[in-house]
Amino acid sequence: MLGEMLENVRKNVPLVHNITNYVTVNDCANVLLACGGSPIMSDDIDDVRDITAICTALNINIGTLNKHTIPSMLEAGKISNSLNHPVLLDPVGAGASRLRTETAKRLIDEIDFTVIRGNISEIKALALGGGTTKGVDADVADSVTEETIDSVISFAREFSKSTGAVIVITGATDLVVSPEKAYVIKNGNPMMSKITGTGCMLSAMMSAYIGANPDNIPEACAAAVCAMGLCGEKAFDRLGEKDGNSTYRNMLIDEIYNLDAQTLRKGAKYEMR
Amino acid sequence: MLGEMLENVRKNVPLVHNITNYVTVNDCANVLLACGGSPIMSDDIDDVRDITAICTALNINIGTLNKHTIPSMLEAGKISNSLNHPVLLDPVGAGASRLRTETAKRLIDEIDFTVIRGNISEIKALALGGGTTKGVDADVADSVTEETIDSVISFAREFSKSTGAVIVITGATDLVVSPEKAYVIKNGNPMMSKITGTGCMLSAMMSAYIGANPDNIPEACAAAVCAMGLCGEKAFDRLGEKDGNSTYRNMLIDEIYNLDAQTLRKGAKYEMR
Amino acid sequence: MLGEMLENVRKNVPLVHNITNYVTVNDCANVLLACGGSPIMSDDIDDVRDITAICTALNINIGTLNKHTIPSMLEAGKISNSLNHPVLLDPVGAGASRLRTETAKRLIDEIDFTVIRGNISEIKALALGGGTTKGVDADVADSVTEETIDSVISFAREFSKSTGAVIVITGATDLVVSPEKAYVIKNGNPMMSKITGTGCMLSAMMSAYIGANPDNIPEACAAAVCAMGLCGEKAFDRLGEKDGNSTYRNMLIDEIYNLDAQTLRKGAKYEMR
Numbered sequence: 001m002l003g004e005m006l007e008n009v010r011k012n013v014p015l016v017h018n019i020t021n022y023v024t025v026n027d028c029a030n031v032l033l034a035c036g037g038s039p040i041m042s043d044d045i046d047d048v049r050d051i052t053a054i055c056t057a058l059n060i061n062i063g064t065l066n067k068h069t070i071p072s073m074l075e076a077g078k079i080s081n082s083l084n085h086p087v088l089l090d091p092v093g094a095g096a097s098r099l100r101t102e103t104a105k106r107l108i109d110e111i112d113f114t115v116i117r118g119n120i121s122e123i124k125a126l127a128l129g130g131g132t133t134k135g136v137d138a139d140v141a142d143s144v145t146e147e148t149i150d151s152v153i154s155f156a157r158e159f160s161k162s163t164g165a166v167i168v169i170t171g172a173t174d175l176v177v178s179p180e181k182a183y184v185i186k187n188g189n190p191m192m193s194k195i196t197g198t199g200c201m202l203s204a205m206m207s208a209y210i211g212a213n214p215d216n217i218p219e220a221c222a223a224a225v226c227a228m229g230l231c232g233e234k235a236f237d238r239l240g241e242k243d244g245n246s247t248y249r250n251m252l253i254d255e256i257y258n259l260d261a262q263t264l265r266k267g268a269k270y271e272m273r
Numbered sequence: 274m275l276g277e278m279l280e281n282v283r284k285n286v287p288l289v290h291n292i293t294n295y296v297t298v299n300d301c302a303n304v305l306l307a308c309g310g311s312p313i314m315s316d317d318i319d320d321v322r323d324i325t326a327i328c329t330a331l332n333i334n335i336g337t338l339n340k341h342t343i344p345s346m347l348e349a350g351k352i353s354n355s356l357n358h359p360v361l362l363d364p365v366g367a368g369a370s371r372l373r374t375e376t377a378k379r380l381i382d383e384i385d386f387t388v389i390r391g392n393i394s395e396i397k398a399l400a401l402g403g404g405t406t407k408g409v410d411a412d413v414a415d416s417v418t419e420e421t422i423d424s425v426i427s428f429a430r431e432f433s434k435s436t437g438a439v440i441v442i443t444g445a446t447d448l449v450v451s452p453e454k455a456y457v458i459k460n461g462n463p464m465m466s467k468i469t470g471t472g473c474m475l476s477a478m479m480s481a482y483i484g485a486n487p488d489n490i491p492e493a494c495a496a497a498v499c500a501m502g503l504c505g506e507k508a509f510d511r512l513g514e515k516d517g518n519s520t521y522r523n524m525l526i527d528e529i530y531n532l533d534a535q536t537l538r539k540g541a542k543y544e545m546r
Numbered sequence: 547m548l549g550e551m552l553e554n555v556r557k558n559v560p561l562v563h564n565i566t567n568y569v570t571v572n573d574c575a576n577v578l579l580a581c582g583g584s585p586i587m588s589d590d591i592d593d594v595r596d597i598t599a600i601c602t603a604l605n606i607n608i609g610t611l612n613k614h615t616i617p618s619m620l621e622a623g624k625i626s627n628s629l630n631h632p633v634l635l636d637p638v639g640a641g642a643s644r645l646r647t648e649t650a651k652r653l654i655d656e657i658d659f660t661v662i663r664g665n666i667s668e669i670k671a672l673a674l675g676g677g678t679t680k681g682v683d684a685d686v687a688d689s690v691t692e693e694t695i696d697s698v699i700s701f702a703r704e705f706s707k708s709t710g711a712v713i714v715i716t717g718a719t720d721l722v723v724s725p726e727k728a729y730v731i732k733n734g735n736p737m738m739s740k741i742t743g744t745g746c747m748l749s750a751m752m753s754a755y756i757g758a759n760p761d762n763i764p765e766a767c768a769a770a771v772c773a774m775g776l777c778g779e780k781a782f783d784r785l786g787e788k789d790g791n792s793t794y795r796n797m798l799i800d801e802i803y804n805l806d807a808q809t810l811r812k813g814a815k816y817e818m819r
Contacts, residue, residue, distance in 0.1 A: 022295040022568040023575055023587050029296055029469035034518050039469060040366070041296050044339040050370030066590040066614065068339065093586070097596030194803070196575035196585060238515065242784065244803025245580050246796040250519040257467070257517025295568040302569055302742035307791050312742060313639070314569050317612040323643030341612065511788065523792040530740070530790025 002268050003261030005213050005223035010036035014056035014211030017080075018204060019043045019073050021063025021092065024197030027249065028059075028204035034257035035227070037208030043069045048076040057085055057211030059204055060111075062103055063092035070103055077111030086114040086210040086217070089165075090203035094118065095125030108163055114210055115221055116159075117168035117203050120144060120152070127159040144173045153182045153273055166217050168206070168225065170199060176222045183222040186269040187229025189236040194245040195252070202228045205256070226268035231255035233267070275541050276534030278486050278496035283309035287329035287484030290353075291477060292316045292346050294336025294365065297470030300526065301332075301477035307530035308500070310481030316342045321349040330358055330484030332477055333384075335376055336365035343376055350384030359387040359483040359490070362438075363476035367391065368398030381436055387483055388494055389432075390441035390476050393417060393425070400432040417446045426455045426546055439490050441479070441498065443472060449495045456495040459542040460502025462509040467518040468525070475501045478529070499541035504528035506540070548814050549807030551759050551769035556582035560602035560757030563626075564750060565589045565619050567609025567638065570743030573799065574605075574750035580803035581773070583754030589615045594622040603631055603757030605750055606657075608649055609638035616649055623657030632660040632756040632763070635711075636749035640664065641671030654709055660756055661767055662705075663714035663749050666690060666698070673705040690719045699728045699819055712763050714752070714771065716745060722767045729768040732815040733775025735782040740791040741798070748774045751802070772814035777801035779813070 015038045020028055025041060032039040042051040045068075052058055058080040060073045080087045089111075091104035104126050108116070116123070124140055140155045141148035156167040156177035169175045172190070176183040192198045206224035213220035235251035288311045293301055298314060305312040315324040318341075325331055331353040333346045353360045362384075364377035377399055381389070389396070397413055413428045414421035429440040429450035442448045445463070449456040465471045479497035486493035508524035561584045566574055571587060578585040588597040591614075598604055604626040606619050626633045635657075637650035650672050654662070662669070670686055686701045687694035702713040702723035715721045718736070722729040738744045752770035759766035781797035 021587070023571050023585075025296050026299060026469060026572060030518055030522070033467050033469060039296075040369070041294070041337055042366075042370070043337065044372065046340065047338070047370050047372040050372070051366075054369060064587055064589065065593070067592065068341075068614075093588075093597075096586070096600060097588070097593050099590065099593040099596070194579050196572060196579060242800065242804065244800030245576055246799035246803070249576070250523065250796060251515075253519035254515065254517030257519070258515065298569050299572060299742060303791055303795070306740050306742060312569075313642070314567070314610055315639075315643070316610065317645065319613065320611070320643050320645040323645070324639075327642060341614075523796060526792035527788065527790030530792070531788065 001219055002223040002226055003265040005209055005216065005220045006227060006259065006264050007261045008212040009208050012212040013038055014208045015040060015054065016057050016059055016204065016207045016211060017042060017052045017055040017076065018059045019069060019076060020059060020061035020200065023063060024200040027197050027201050030253055031201040031205050031256055032208055034253050035205045035208055043072050045072045045075055048072045049079055052076045052079050053083060055085065057207045058087045059207035060088065060107065061090040061092055061200055061203060062100055063200060065100065065103055073107060074110055077107065081112050086214055087111060088115040088117060088203055088207045088210065089113045090200060091116065091118050091122045091126055094122040101125050113163060113165040114217055115168060115206060116163065116165045117170065117206060119171055120169055123159065123167065123169050127155065144169065144171055144175065149184065153177055166221050168221050170202065170225065174225045174229065176218055176225060178218045181218060182273045183270050184273055185222065185225050185229065187226050187233060189232040191236055191248055192232045195249045222270060223264065226270060227256065227259055227264055230264060230267040231259060274492055275496040275499055276538040278482055278489065278493045279500060279537050280534045281485040282481050285485040286311055287481045288313060288327065289330050289332055289477065289480045289484060290315060290325045290328040290349065291332045292342060292349060293332060293334035293473065296336060297473040300470050300474050303526055304474040304478050304529055305481055307526050308478045308481055316345045318345045318348055321345045322352055325349045325352050326356065328358065330480045331360045332480035333361065333380065334363040334365055334473055334476055335373055336473060338373065338376055346380060347383055350380065354385050359487055360384060361388040361390060361476055361480045361483065362386045363473060364389065364391045364395045364399055367395040374398050386436060386438040387490055388441060388479060389436065389438045390443065390479060392444055393442050396432065396440065396442050400428065417442065417444055417448060422457065426450055439494055441494050443475065443498065447498045447502065449491055449498060451491045454491060455546045456543050457546055458495065458498050458502065460499050460506060462505045464509055464521055465505045468522045495543060496537065499543060500529065500532055500537055503537060503540040504532060547765055548769040548772055549811040551755055551762065551766045552773060552805065552810050553807045554758040555754050558758040559584055560754045561586060561600065562603050562605055562750065562753045562757060563588060563598045563601040563622065564605045565615060565622060566605060566607035566746065569609060570746040573743050573747050576799055577747040577751050577802055578754055580799050581751045581754055589618050591618045591621055594618045595625055598622045598625050599629065601631065603753045604633045605753035606634065606653065607636040607638055607746055607749055608646055609746060611646065611649055619653060620656055623653065627658050632760055633657060634661040634663060634749055634753045634756065635659045636746060637662065637664050637668045637672055640668040647671050659709060659711040660763055661714060661752060662709065662711045663716065663752060665717055666715055669705065669713065669715050673701065690715065690717055690721060695730065699723055712767055714767050716748065716771065720771045720775065722764055722771060724764045727764060728819045729816050730819055731768065731771050731775065733772050733779060735778040737782055737794055738778045741795045768816060769810065772816060773802065773805055773810055776810060776813040777805060
C-alpha cells in the first residue's frame with residue numbers, strides 16, 4: 001500500500017503550490033522534484049489565486065511568516081478548499097512566538113486542512129491553547145516514548161477530530177493519526193536533525209503524496225514519513241568518515257530521487273495502533 | 274567565437290545585479306561565481322538605484338515576484354537602460370498567472386531588454402497576448418521539434434523585432450533568435466529538468482555573458498546556452514549509480530566552474546538558421 | 547583557549563536568531579548546525595521580539611535588507627541588548643549603496659553591538675563617514691598587507707573604542723581587534739571567495755561562538771575566524787580535479803561539522819599584536 005502511494009506520485013507528477021520559508025525553500029523544491037512531483041512557489045496575494053488553481057496540492061509553511069504572506073496563506077488555503085485540493089500545514093515554530101502560534105491557529109480556524117504536520121511541541125501549542133493556562137490536556141508528554149505513546153496518540157486523535165485533519169507528529173518516533181487509525185513509524189536517523197529543513201522537506205514531499213493520493217490521506221502521509229526516514233537511513237549508511245551534514249543533505253535528496261516502491265515496502269518500519 | 278565569449282567573462286569579472294526569486298537565488302549566485310562573474314542581490318526600491326549603477330548587467334527574474342519587488346524591477350531596469358547596461362528578463366511562470374503575465378508585459382513595455390529568456394510557453398504568453406483570444410499567431414507550437422522549429426524561429430524573430438531583445442527559448446532544443454540570425458542549440462541533458470532552477474541559473478550566467486560581451490549579444494547568449502547544456506552533459510556523465518538530483522546540481526555548478534574556452538568550442542552543438 | 551571556545555559551542559548548543567539575507571540563509575543555517583549551534587530565522591516586526599528572547603545570540607546581516615526588515619533589525623537588536631545577549635552585525639555591502647551604509651550606521655547608533663564583522667571596505671565605509679569627504683582617516687589602506695597591517699589595526703581599534711564592539715575584518719589576512727588586543731589570523735584559502743556567502747556563514751558561526759562564550763568575546767571571534775579558515779584549507783585539500791565551487795561549499799560545511807578542539811588548536815595560525 002505504501003509503495004502504491006509512491007508510485008502514484010511518480011505517475012501523476014502532482015504540481016504543488018508552496019507558500020514556505022526562504023530558509024529551506026530550495027531543498028523543498030529539489031525534494032519535490034526528487035520524489036516525482038513538481039514545485040511552484042508563489043506568495044503574493046495577487047498571485048496565489050491563479051497559481052493554487054493550477055496546482056494539485058497546497059503546502060503552507062510558516063517558517064518565515066510575515067504580514068504580507070499571512071493573507072496569501074489564508075487566501076490560497078480557502079481557494080484550495082473550494083477546489084477540493086489537499087492542503088497541508090507545517091506550523092514551524094508554533095509555541096515559540098505569539099505570532100506563529102496565533103497565525104497557525106487562525107489558519108486552522110479559517111482553512112480546512114487535510115494534514116497538519118509538526119513536532120510534538122508545535123502540535124501541542126496548537127491543540128492545547130497557548131500561554132499559561134494549558135487546560136485539561138496539559139499533561140501530554142513532550143516526547144514520544146514507549147511510555148507516552150498511547151496518550152500522545154489519544155491526544156492527536158482528539159486534535160484530528162476537532163480539526164478534520166490527519167495529524168502527523170514527527171520526532172525519533174513518528175505518528176500519523178486520524179480518527180480511525182494510527183501509524184507508529186520508526187524509520188529515520190538522528191543525523192536528520194543536523195540538517196536544516198528535514199521537517200520542511202517532509203512537508204513538501206507529503207504534499208505531493210496527498211496530492212497524488214487524495215482518497216488515501218493517512219496512507220499517503222505514512223508513506224511519505226517512511227520514505228523520508230528510510231532515505232535518511234540509507235544516506236547515513238553511505239556517509240564517509242570526512243562527510244558532514246552538507247553531504248548528508250545531498251545524499252538524502254539523492255536517496256529520495258532513487259527510491260522505488262519495492263525499496264519503500266521492504267524498508268518501511270511501522271505498526272498500526 | 275563562443276569560446277571568446279567565455280574568456281571575456283573570466284577576464285572582465287562582470288558584476289551582475291540580480292532581482293530574482295528566493296527559491297534558486299543561492300544557486301544563481303554560485304553559478305555567477307563559477308562562470309567567472311560576481312553576483313549582487315538587491316531588491317528594495319531604495320537600494321536598487323545605487324546597486325545597479327555599480328554593476329555591469331542586470332538580471333530580472335519574476336519567479337517569486339511581489340508588490341514590493343515589482344517597482345524595484347522597473348526602477349532598476351530603467352536606470353540600467355539609462356546607463357546602457359545589458360538587461361535580461363526571465364519571465365518565470367508567465368502564462369501561469371495574470372500577475373506574472375501582466376508584470377512581464379509591463380516590464381517589457383517600460384524597459385528595453387537586451388535579452389528575454391524563457392521556455393516556449395512563457396515566451397508565447399508574452400508574445401501572443403493573454404487570455405482566450407490568442408490572435409493570429411495562435412498556431413505556434415508548444416514545443417520545438419524538427420517539424421515546428423522554423424515556425425517557432427519566425428515567431429521568435431517577430432517578437433525580437435517588436436521588443437528589440439534577443440529572444441532565447443530553452444527546452445530540449447534551445448533557440449537564440451535575433452532579427453538577423455538564429456542559433457539552434459542541441460546541448461543539454463533531460464536530467465537538467467529534475468533540478469530546480471536550471472533556467473534561473475542560465476539566466477544569471479547569461480547576464481554575466483552579455484555584461485562581458487555587450488557588442489556581441491546573440492553570440493554571448495548562444496555561448497551561455499551551450500555552456501550550460503554542455504555542463505549538464507558532462508555532469509550527467511559523472512553521475513554514479515546512487516547519485517540523484519542533488520549531486521547532479523552540485524556537479525553541474527562544478528562543471529561550470531571548470532569549463533574553459535577550448536572545451537566549450539569542442540562541445541558546443543549548434544547550427545545557424 | 548580557541549579550542550575551548552569551540553567546545554563551549556558544542557556543549558551549550560546556542561540558539562542563534564538570524565535576521566539575514568535570502569541568498570545564503572540556508573548555508574548559514576547548516577553552518578550553525580554544523581558548528582554545534584542551532585538556527586532560527588525570523589524577520590517580521592511582530593515576531594522578532596518573542597524569538598530573540600528565547601535565543602542566546604542575535605546575528606544581523608543586511609545582505610538583502612528592505613524597508614520591512616530594517617525595523618525588525620532595530621527592534622530585535624534593542625531587545626537583545628536589554629537581555630544582555632551578544633549581537634553581531636554583518637554590514638554586507640556597506641559603502642556600495644546609501645541605504646546599506648546608512649542602515650548599518652543607524653543600527654550601530656541604536657544598538658550596542660558585541661561584534662561588527664565585515665571586509666575592509668565595508669568597515670571603512672562605516673568608520674570613516676560616507677560619500678566624497680573621507681575625513682582624516684582617509685589614508686587607511688584598502689587591503690591588509692604586511693605594510694598596512696599596523697595602521698589598519700590602529701584604525702580598527704579606534705572604531706572598536708567608539709562603538710564598543712569587537713571589530714573583525716576578514717580578507718586574505720583576518721583581524722580581530724578590541725581596545726586591548728588584536729589577533730592577526732592567516733588561516734583560509736583563496737577559493738573561499740569563489741563560494742557565495744563565506745562571510746555570511748562566518749558571521750552566523752561567530753554568533754554561535756559569542757553566544758556560547760559571552761565572557762571571552764575576542765577569543766570567541768578569533769576561534770570562529772580560525773575555524774572557518776582552517777576548514778577552508780582542509781576542504782581545499784580534499785578537492786578532486788573535477789570538483790568546483792559547489793563541492794567546495796559542501797566540503798567546507800562538512801569540515802565545520804567534523805572540526806574538533808584539538809584540530810583547531812593545532813591548525814590555527816595566528817599571532818597577537
